[in-house]
Amino acid sequence: MWALVSMALVAAMTFYLGHRSSRFANTTHDFLVARRTVRSRRNAAAISGEYLSAASFLGVAGIILKEGADALWYPIGFTAGYLALMLFVAAPLRRSGAYTLPDFLEARLGSQRLRTVSTWFVVVIGILYMVPQLQGAGLAMTTLMPSAPAWFGAAVVTVIVTLNVLAGGMRAITVVQAFQYWLKLFAIAVPAFVLSAVFITGGGTETAGSLGSPDAPNFPNETTVSVQTGVSLQVRSETPVWAPAGAPNQMVWLPGYEYDIEAGTSLRFPAGAPVPVVEAATAENASWLRPSASGTEGLLSTYSLILATFLGTMGLPHVLVRFYTNPDGKAARRTTVHVLLLLGLFYLFPTILGALSRMYVPTLLMTEQTDAAVLLLPSAVLPGVGGQILGAITAAGAFAAFLATSSGLLVSVAGVVSTDVLRKGRVRDFRLAALLVALAACATAILLRPSDLSLSVGMSFALAASTFCPLLVLGIWWRKLTWAGAMAGICVGGGLVVAALASNVVSGYTGGWAPWFLEQPALFTVPAAFLVTIMVSLGTARSRPDDLNLVMLQLHAPDPLGFMRDRAVARFGKAEERVRLGKGRHRK
Incomplete structure (x- = not known):
C-alpha cells in the first residue's frame, strides 16, 4: 500500500x-x-x-x-x-x-x-x-x-x-x-x-553468503519459491529440493542437467542449499566477479555492447x-x-x-x-x-x-x-x-x-548506432557524404539489426536458439553501416548537394x-x- x-x-x-x-x-x-x-x-x-x-x-x-x-x-x-x-x-x-x-x-x-x-x-x-x-x-x-x-x-x-x-x-x-x-x-x-x-x-536479515565466496548463493533459511512463468533451471552442485513444495519425498538435483519447471509450480529448498539459476544467469560468485568468464563469445558480446551503447546514444x-x-x-x-x-x-x-x-x-x-x-x-x-x-x-x-x-x-x-x-x-x-x-x-x-529491460534497450541502442550514428558523424564531419551513400548505409545497418531483432523474437518462442551475435549485433552492423555509407558516397560523388x-x-x-x-x-x-x-x- x-x-x-x-x-x-x-x-x-x-x-x-x-x-x-x-x-x-x-x-x-x-x-x-x-x-x-x-x-x-x-x-x-x-x-x-x-x-x-x-x-x-x-x-x-x-x-x-x-x-x-x-x-x-x-x-x-x-x-x-x-x-x-x-x-x-x-x-x-x-x-x-x-x-x-x-x-x-x-x-x-x-x-x-x-x-x-x-x-x-x-x-x-x-x-x-x-x-x-x-x-x-x-x-x-x-x-x-x-x-x-x-x-x-x-x-x-x-x-x-x-x-x-x-x-x-x-x-x-x-x-x-x-x-x-x-x-x-x-x-x-x-x-x-x-x-x-x-x-x-550487520543488521537486517541473514544474507545468502558472502560475495567473496567462490560458491553460488545459498538459501539462508528453508525457502519456498513460486515460479510464475515456465523456466529451465540448472545447478552447479548437488541441490536438495521438494518439487513441488508439498511433495513428501525430497529430491536431489544434479549438475549437468536442466530441470524444466512449469508455471505455477512451488519449490521448497532446505537451509544451506545452493540457489538454482536460469540458463542465462551466472551461478558461482567466482564467475560473477570475473569479467568475460564465459570465454571468447562473452568477450565479443561485451565489445558489441560497448560499441552499441557508446555510439547508439548519439542516434x-x-x-x-x-x-x-x-x-x-x-x-x-x-x-x-x-x-x-x-x-x-x-x-x-x-x-x-x-x-x-x-x-x-x-x-x-x-x-x-x-x-x-x-x-x-x-x-x-x-x-x-x-x-x-x-x-x-x-x-x-x-x-x-x-x-x-x-x-x-x-x-x-x-x-x-x-x-x-x-x-x-x-x-x-x-x-x-x-x-x-x-x-x-x-x-x-x-x-x-x-x-x-537492459537487453531490450540494448537492441534499441544497436539500431540507433547502426543507422543514425554514421549519418550524423559523417554528415557533420565528412564533406563527401551523399544522399545515396546515406540511404544505403541506413538501409544496410538498420536492416541487419531489424533482422537480428526478428530472429530474437522468433527464438524466444521456439526454444532460445539465437546465438550471441543476434542478441548483440552492433559489432558487425555498425562497421557495415559505416563502410557501405562511405563506399557508396565515393561512388556517387556527383550527387553531393549544391x-x-x-x-x-x-x-x-x-x-x-x-x-x-x-x-x-x-x-x-x-x-x-x-x-x-x-x-x-x-x-x-
Whole structure:
C-alpha cells in the first residue's frame, strides 16, 4: 500500500506539472522544440530524467545481479555515449536549425527520399525503446499487486504520458522530466545509502553468503519459491529440493542437467542449499566477479555492447530532439557536460543495489524476474515498516522513470510523424500523431514477450548506432557524404539489426536458439553501416548537394557569427502561430 500511494503521488505530480506548463504552449514551435529557450541546467536535468529509463532504474541492478562484472558495461556505456555526443554532434546539430532528425538529414543532403526512410527508422527506434518502459511499468505493478493483470501498468503509464504530451508537447514535459530526474536520484540514492549502512553494521536479515565466496548463493533459511512463468533451471552442485513444495519425498538435483519447471509450480529448498539459476544467469560468485568468464563469445558480446551503447546514444531520436530546444550550439555543448555529471552520479547507486540483491534476493535468479530486484530488496533486507517505506520510495522512482522516458519518446516520434507523415505539422497533427504512437507502443508492449529491460534497450541502442550514428558523424564531419551513400548505409545497418531483432523474437518462442551475435549485433552492423555509407558516397560523388559549403559553414561557424537559422519555421502552423512565436519565454 505504501508503494501504491507513492506511485499515485508521482502520477499526480507529473500530471500537475505537465498541465501547468502546457498553459504556455500554443504553437507548433512550442510542441516540437519548446520555443528553443530551455537553458543548459534545466535541459540537462530534463535529458537525464528522460534518459534514465526502466533499463537504468530497474534493469541495471537486475542484470548486475544476474551477470556480475560484465554487466558494469551497461552503466558505463549509457554514460560515456554522451562524451561522443558532446565531442561530435551536439553543437553542430543545434546550429543546423532543424526540428527533427529527418529534418536535419534533409537540410544536410537535400533528399526527400532519405528523409522519408529516416522517418520510419525514427518510428521503429522510438517504439522499440518505449516498449520496455511500458513492460517495466507492468512488472512494477504486478510485483506490488500480484493480482493485477500485466497490461495494467502499461495502460496507466500510457494514459498519463499521452495526456501530458497532448496538452503541451515538449513545452509541457520539459519541467516534468527535470523534476523526475531529481526524484529518481533521491529514490535510488536513499535506499542505497540506508541498505548499505544496514549491511555494514550487520543488521537486517541473514544474507545468502558472502560475495567473496567462490560458491553460488545459498538459501539462508528453508525457502519456498513460486515460479510464475515456465523456466529451465540448472545447478552447479548437488541441490536438495521438494518439487513441488508439498511433495513428501525430497529430491536431489544434479549438475549437468536442466530441470524444466512449469508455471505455477512451488519449490521448497532446505537451509544451506545452493540457489538454482536460469540458463542465462551466472551461478558461482567466482564467475560473477570475473569479467568475460564465459570465454571468447562473452568477450565479443561485451565489445558489441560497448560499441552499441557508446555510439547508439548519439542516434537516439528522443535524446537528440532535446538539443533542438537549446538557444544555441554553445548551450547544447554545455548541456551535454552537465548531463555527464548527472548520469555519472546516478549510476553509482544501481550498481550498489545490484550487488546487495545477490546477497538478499538470490531467489530472483530462479524466476527470471531480476528486474524486480530494486523493488523487492528493501523489504528483503528490512522486514517491517522501514523496508516498506524504502520500497515505496524505490517504486516512486521506478514509476517516474517509466513516465519520463515514455514522455520523451512520445514527443520525439510524434514530432516526426506529424511533420513527415501527416505533413502539415500543425498542433492538431502533432496531437493525432501522439495518440497513434502511444496506442501502437502500448499494444506492442502487451503483445510481445517481456525480456530483460537492459537487453531490450540494448537492441534499441544497436539500431540507433547502426543507422543514425554514421549519418550524423559523417554528415557533420565528412564533406563527401551523399544522399545515396546515406540511404544505403541506413538501409544496410538498420536492416541487419531489424533482422537480428526478428530472429530474437522468433527464438524466444521456439526454444532460445539465437546465438550471441543476434542478441548483440552492433559489432558487425555498425562497421557495415559505416563502410557501405562511405563506399557508396565515393561512388556517387556527383550527387553531393549544391549548397554544401553554406550548410557546412552553418554547422561549424561559431554562434556569435550569426549563421544559425531555424530552417523550417515557415512550414509549421498557421500565420497567427508564427506571429506568437516571439511572445513568452521559459522561466529560468
